[in-house]
Amino acid sequence: MKNMPCLLIIDMQKGMSWPQAGQRNNPNAEQDIAELLAHWRVHHAPIVHVRHLSLEPESLFWPEQDGALFQDVFQPLSHEMVIDKSVPDAFTHSNLAVWLQEKGIKDLVVVGVSTNNSVESTVRTAGNLGFNTYVVQEACFAFAKADFNGYERSADEVHAMSLANLDGEYATVISQDSAFTLLSSAVAQSQ
Template sequence: MTEKPAVLIIIDMQQGMSWPQAGVRNNPNAEREMAELIAHWRANHAPIVHVRHLSTEPDSLFWPDQEGVLFQDAFQPLLDEKVIEKSVPDAFTHSDLADWLRDQHFQTLVIVGGSTNNSVESTVRSAGNLGFTTYVVGSACFAFEKEDFFGQARSAEEVHAMSLANLHGEYATVIGQDDAFGLVS
């Protein structure tokens, strides 16, 4: 059997992620890089999964039935692209994602989106633990500034870098965009 192409998984690229109330973030070029990856995957007829967060908290930017939950225009799924809806950070929890990937015989995943230390990190950890060959395109993810456990303010870049460090080598391999392009041809 020939090797299946890598699956591009785009995490939580919803309108609320771009609103000022989401917070101060790093990597302003992440959306451009994600859009280029999507275009490359589509041009090569490779599989794409879009993940959308539907919050259970009424005051969330991702509460159902309001604009924050909608996909951003640049990240609208096509009819033949899979959409996973989740109410927790991890896209594998309470969804059919793992079963769908295995039923389709997909083994390699390329994960991008936001936020690096939340839904991206949670999903990547599960993917690695479930035995998928997992890559994270660090330049196609972003994080928001956050206080650490001890109350010290951490910049969005620090949060992003620590999250990538948590993932690299244990749950996934962190790669650049050019390396990701090479996973689909």
């Protein structure tokens, strides 16, 4: 597991696929994430599943409600790490950083939802903690949102701005093909 990049899958829960979640971009993100997950599993590379459990009873992600459950295709295997969070950042109030350090993991490949919320928050912390962090642009998605001035922004605009916030400062934004190459290179070096 040492020197292998860890796939960090953020908030791929049933509620994220429901219409109440809002208008989103990257409609093929689930398929892309599932392909990455399958590839990581084939190579026995480390995987962390992050699950948001809200503190608000009205939330889609209130614990033990259907919306908080992992989507079927993203059910963690028994040996895969699961991190529960109640704030956007997966590192806050969790043992994620310690677990990664104990495993000797230096590289993170981050996918999931939503780009401008939990993905961005987690990636900022990962970068600040010194992890080599990669965000797979087509394996993340965002929802439409009004900006601070009240102008409605499409999900594509929100996604693109969030990636721009991260790239080159906290992380490197990459394609799915580049993520496959990153893992293949690590596997080749470990043999």
